[in-house]
Each structure stands twice: as C-alpha cells, then as structure tokens.
Amino acid sequence: MELPIIDTEIATIAPDFRAISILVDARNATPGAMARQVLDEACDFVRDGGPSWSEAHLAAWAEVYTRFGAKPNRTPCSAQALRKRVEKDGRIPAINPLVDLYNAVSLRYAIPVGGENFDAYVGKPRLTVADGTEEFDTVMNGDKIIENPSKGEVIWRDDLGVTCRRWNWRQGTRTRLDAVGGRMWFILESLGKMPQEALEEAGNMLVSGLRQLAPGCEVVRQKVVPA
Numbered sequence: 001m002e003l004p005i006i007d008t009e010i011a012t013i014a015p016d017f018r019a020i021s022i023l024v025d026a027r028n029a030t031p032g033a034m035a036r037q038v039l040d041e042a043c044d045f046v047r048d049g050g051p052s053w054s055e056a057h058l059a060a061w062a063e064v065y066t067r068f069g070a071k072p073n074r075t076p077c078s079a080q081a082l083r084k085r086v087e088k089d090g091r092i093p094a095i096n097p098l099v100d101l102y103n104a105v106s107l108r109y110a111i112p113v114g115g116e117n118f119d120a121y122v123g124k125p126r127l128t129v130a131d132g133t134e135e136f137d138t139v140m141n142g143d144k145i146i147e148n149p150s151k152g153e154v155i156w157r158d159d160l161g162v163t164c165r166r167w168n169w170r171q172g173t174r175t176r177l178d179a180v181g182g183r184m185w186f187i188l189e190s191l192g193k194m195p196q197e198a199l200e201e202a203g204n205m206l207v208s209g210l211r212q213l214a215p216g217c218e219v220v221r222q223k224v225v226p227a
Contacts, residue, residue: 003222004125004187011226013129013154014064016192019224020203022210023118024184029214031180034097038209042104046086054110056193058083061112064191068129068154070166078168079112098180101209109202111190112168114156118183120175123159125185127167130155136162137172144173156187180213187224 004021011017045051058080062072076084082103085092092107094100098115106113116125132151137144149155149165156164163175168189177184186206190199207219 002124003224004127006224006226007126007128008227009129010127010154013067014191015226017064017226018190018196018199020188020199021222021224022186022188022203022206023220024186024210024214025218026181026184026214029180029217032211032213032215034101034209034212038104039092039094039100039107042107043086043091046083046107047090051108051110051198053194053198054083057110057191060191060193065166068167069150069152070169075166075169077112077166078114079106079110081169082106083110096179097213098177098184101213102186102206105188105202105206105209108205109188109194109198111188111194111199111202113202113206114164114168114171114187114189115177116163116171116175116185116187117177118175118185121158121163121185125163125187126157128155128157129153130157130162134162135160136165137174138170139173184210 061077065072082092086107102113102115130149130151130153132148134149134157136147136149138147149162154167155162162172164171188202203221207221210217
C-alpha cells in the first residue's frame with residue numbers, strides 16, 4: 001500500500017499534523033489472543049492522570065475542529081470522547097479484542113486511532129475537505145441512512161464516499177472493522193502537542209498487539225505528514 005493521500009488544504013488547517021499508517025494483512029495469519037487486559041490497564045492509566053500531554057494534545061484537536069467549523073464540545077475527536085467516558089464511568093465496556101486494542105492505544109496515548117476494513121475500500125484512503133455532496137453511510141435509531149458532510153468539513157474518504165466524518169469523529173458502517181481478518185488499516189493521528197517519541201510508542205503498542213491477535217500477519221508501517 002502506498003501512503004494515504006493527504007490533500008494540500010489539510011496543511012493550512014493543521015500544519016503540525018502527522019500520523020502513522022499501519023496496514024495489516026492477516027489473510028494467512030493464525031488465531032491469537034492478547035496476553036494482557038490492555039483496555040483495563042489503559043483505563044487505569046487515564047484515571048491516574050496519564051499521559052502528561054493529554055490535556056494539551058486534546059485541546060489542540062479541539063482547536064483544529066473549530067478551524068473547519070465543527071463544534072468540539074458537541075462532536076469531540078474520538079480520543080476525547082473515549083477519555084470523557086473513562087473519566088465519567090471509570091471504564092469503557094469491552095467490545096471485542098481488536099477494537100479493545102486500538103481503543104486502549106487511543107486512551108493510553110491520548111490519540112485518535114482509526115481501524116478500518118481495508119478490503120471494503122474502493123481506491124486509496126484520502127484526507128480531504130468535503131464539498132458537501134459526498135455520501136456517508138451510518139445508522140440512526142437502528143436504521144441505515146445516508147448523510148452528507150458539511151461543506152468545508154475535514155473527512156476521510158475513498159473513491160466511493162466518506163469513511164470517517166469530522167476528521168476522526170465518527171466512522172462509517174461500510175468500512176467499519178469489527179474482527180481480526182483480511183486486510184486491516186489503522187491510522188494514528190497526532191498534532192504537535194504530542195511528543196514524536198510518544199507517537200512512535202503508540203504505533204509500537206498497536207503493532208505488538210496486532211501480532212498477538214494475528215500471529216503471522218504482515219505489517220506495513222508508514223509515516224504520514226501533510227503535503
């Protein structure tokens with residue numbers, strides 16, 4: 001896989017944006033299991049106040065959201081939403097080992113982490129600014145519906161439509177990743193308030209966990225920055 005496409009407008013909205021793209025091919029992997037309760041450990045870490053840069057990093061994401069017209073108090077970035085749930089309830093419920101893993105990485109490093117079914121993609125992932133006509137498949141009150149992003153909203157998309165709205169707020173159903181298998185794509189998204197070494201550590205934690213869940217999987221890891 002080549003790098004995901006980052007359109008030039010992104011640099012004007014978040015010039016310090018940088019990310020790690022991780023493509024995992026588990027088609028020939030064997031079933032595995034996590035060695036530790038990584039989600040519970042991450043929740044404990046958040047309750048103890050970690051990481052030290054979390055407040056500054058999530059505030060930076062809120063500022064970026066404001067720049068493209070979103071309201072971060074109502075629709076926060078995914079990392080902020082997870083953290084608020086832990087601060088309120090002490091825990092977030094387990095979903096499945098794969099989702100629990102990347103939620104744990106997000107919590108431990110105060111970073112938005114997306115997990116996508118790459119086999120459902122049509123063309124390359126692209127981070128861009130919406131014109132408002134793109135289609136986003138989601139669910140409301142148990143029914144499948146199609147939404148359109150706001151004009152000027154930052155979105156992830158492929159050749160068919162939107163895969164994640166408001167940068168990293170909500171994933172669509174078409175490319176949602178629910179279980180280990182096939183080709184899986186992950187994106188860990190950071191801003192300058194997060195130390196570079198912490199971004200690398202977050203990538204290491206995710207790759208290590210994926211190798212436990214899918215022994216024998218092939219991993220391609222790449223750095224991503226705005227054009």
